[in-house]
Amino acid sequence: MSLISFRPEIPEVSTLVVKVGSRILSSDENSSAEKRVRSLIDAIAELKQSGIRTLLVSSGAIAYGMKALHLDKRPKSIPMKQACASIGQIRLMNMYEALFFEHDIPAGQVLLTWDDLRNKKRYLNLRNTFFHLLDCGAVPVVNENDSVGVDEIKFGENDTLAAQIAMLVHADVFVNLTDINGLYDKNPKTNSDARHIPVVDRITPEIFRYANGSGTEISVGGMITKLKAAETVTRAGICAIIGNGFNGNLFDVLKNQEAGTVFLPSPKIMPSKRCWIAFTGKKEGTLIIDDGAKRAVIEKGKSLLPAGIKRVAGVFKPGCMVDVCDEMNNVIARGLVNYSSIEISKIAGCKTTEIERILGQKTFDEIIHRDNMALI
Incomplete structure (x- = not known):
């Protein structure tokens, strides 16, 4: 049982999935990005020390590859994106390995496409791999395999991938870190009277309408994709949180009502087989x-x-x-x-x-x- 206390809406946690996007990992203010990443790894290490098994779903390979190749703009061609991902993924994992090494925690890289989840045999093998990594004391670091991905097998953004991983490992909580404090009834960057929504008990069409004007991320995904990911995992009985990992840290999101929005699990939990049918196959x-x-x-x-x-x-x-x-x-x-x-x-x-x-x-x-x- 964890000794860390979270927000009262969050259930007892034994397994947690954290998703972090390119916006948090790489910004113009490089020193700030480095501080954010170090803070995230420190928090994951503390969670692990308290007995919470944590998986990290990380974007950033293409962004890190762009930096290595001195590119100012995101490539438009698929081959160039794949080249950036191939180069950037090594840099990304080197960074994670070095930061986790400071805590004596091994990091295990897992690169996936849709085919790995849609094939039932590979799906079950993948689940076993994750459980063995966690049993070994490692933190799995998951990303889409952008270096080989094409439209037919790509997730498109890591919000969907992270939701799939949360269901795969039967996580208790799925945390999606972004650059604002969760969900608002309006875009808080353009509306000073925007109201923060700390808790959502059910994701309805009205909730999705709140996100229509709040495209806040300089990345592939936006608030709509994050809401869809939250809707997916809550139907599987998993608590979801969308919170600020840009100006805050992981523990702010887990502990403070102002730092994120909690989406409560559905009272009618869909069995794992039906989850795979509905959301993965x-x-x-x-x-x-x-x-x-x-x-x-x-x-x-x-x-x-x-x-x-x-x-x-x-x-x-x-x-x-x-x-x-x-x-x-x-x-x-x-x-x-x-x-x-x-x-x-x-x-x-x-x-x-x-x-x-x-x-x-x-x-x-x-x-x-x-x-x-x-x-x-």
Whole structure:
């Protein structure tokens, strides 16, 4: 049990994931950036000393590579971005290794793409790697593998990656450090009357509207992506915090109400399998369903049967993941199909008793069983 006291909204913490962005790691004021990073590592060391297992998700590879190559502007071409990332990642890890070494803590580098999480076997292997690193007393330092990433396998920004890591290791708290004190009802940099929101019990469309005008980060991600990451982890039962790591430090965010916004976990926690289906797996196609099937899936928690399917989009095999949409193309669920796209097209709108006659065999009554489906 940790001896460090946090804000009362934060549950007892045994595992914590911290995400830090390029804005905090590298700014024009180099000495200030160095102080911020040292303060962050000192805080992680203190958390570890108190018994809290901590993982660090860090951006910054491209920014550090730009500095090494004396570039003033972020490259636009993918090959040049990848070159910067390759050079910068070494510098970034050398810095972390040196700072953690001062605390006699080993740092373990983990570079990922979407493919590492979307493949279930690799996903489970990755979880084992993280747990073994933590058991060895190391701090895993995670980043997107920008040197090989292309659009199809890139996370795009590390807010999404960090949320995925928090779910993967079953973290208790996910801290997303940025350059303002969490969420405001307006952009505090342009509105002096902006009101800070210390606690959010449920992320609603109104909460997202607060972030529309608050693009405050000079980075790939902004407040919208941070809210989406918070929404993802809270549905998995994880407490999320967006707080100021630019002018403050990690302990300010964990202890002081003014330094960050706490997003409380959902009272209805989504099981880990459904979290993977909803937020991690790769969509291979879409099923359009009628209103009756929509009510059965959402209100009654039923499996999706052939009779409720109107149309099929995409080409996929049994076991693939698909979106389930209503007739207005709103995504209502995601799940793993028991039949291929060709087979579903043939039995769409039919009763389950007709499947064998149409296909020549019936392996399942359901197109998607309720245990393999997650509501979105």
